Amino acid sequence: MGTSLQVVENLSPGQNLDAYVQTVTAIPVLSVEEERSLAERLHYEGDVEAARQLVMSHLRFVVHVAKTYSGYGLPLGDLIQEGNVGLMKAVKRFDPTMGVRLVSFAVHWVKAEMHEFILRNWRIVKVATTKAQRKLFFNLRSKKKALGWMTNDEVNAIAEDLGVEAKTVRQMEGRMASVDTAFDAPEGADDEQAAWAPAHYLEDKSADPSLLLEDANWEEDAQRRLMGAMAELDDRSKDILARRWLTDDKATLHELAAEYGVSAERIRQLEKNAMKKIRVTMEA
Structure with missing residues (x-):
């Protein structure tokens, strides 16, 4: 094939x-x-x-x-x-x-x-998921005589013909009548048309002064806690963390090992222990 x-x-x-x-x-x-x-x-x-x-x-x-x-x-x-x-x-x-x-x-x-x-x-929200719903969907499309809503007699007749309850026919008719709406404005829309797009009705939390102040306070507090935790470390651990994480030109484990005269594994252990101490201090 x-x-x-x-x-x-x-x-x-x-x-x-x-x-x-x-x-x-x-x-x-x-x-x-x-x-x-x-x-x-x-x-x-x-x-x-x-x-x-x-x-x-x-x-x-x-x-x-x-x-x-x-x-x-x-x-x-x-x-x-x-x-x-x-x-x-x-x-x-x-x-x-x-x-x-x-x-x-x-x-x-x-x-x-x-x-x-x-x-x-056909729809973003699925109108039929089970086998019975799929059968009803396609049969209803072929049996529906008008574009408007069906009368009770039409619903009852289709329900009897398909062997389902009348309310099931009504539910499927409602699903089929639903219309998808684009989230953003259509391409080429003018300002007036774009204003009606759902995307324009979302709240822009980035412009909320209270949230901006809260974020600034949180960053300031986190920075203060980090500096306080770093101050409690010994000079070697503080230097290892600073050069491994707080500079643009980060030092490797082997570079620090050669400088301090220890193994790279020892530098890794010192770094790990220092990070653990900082985490405990900042969470306290």
Whole structure:
């Protein structure tokens, strides 16, 4: 399937969707005998070229299915790409001994991939997570007759038809009617439009004088505690910490070891003990 995947990616819908549709539509439809021969070569021999031909000849079918989901507001090209993934999965699993055409077998896989894509991207907040909710979501989209809210009779009729409670239908209708709002203003928006973006309603705590004063006091107190803790150290420990942590040109353990005539491990122990003393003093 590696070769077929590469070919489909090369023909995947880009900015020129019309050109893609024209290209896949021009690919000849396989006859029953041709499809069976290719399917048998793939199924029994693992023939990658046969898989490629099966995929390519059914790309037009994916486009047709994708167009039936155009009402969800998602790019047609993205739906086609997801459907192509489902088609390749179907080709890989197709058994020519089943006695059905590939298109009849593949429709399940193609729609399944498109359904997953729609549910992942139609709303930021997921409208359907369980299998039952997903079934209700797509059935409700197809059964709803108007763009407005359904009447009680319509809700009851759909609930009875789908075998669910009326309140479940209402809940799903409410989820589907929700609208995502962008956090930031749209690109190119003028000052008046940008002022209504949710981002402008957040509190800017960095400009709160009381918080600024509190932060300044906290930093001043922390600095005072650190200096006080450093003052309680012996001169060697104080020098090691200062040169290891409080200068831009930090000294290495080996440099300090050579200077004090001890091992690098001893310098590391002195540094560790000094840090521990400072921590205890500052937390007191």
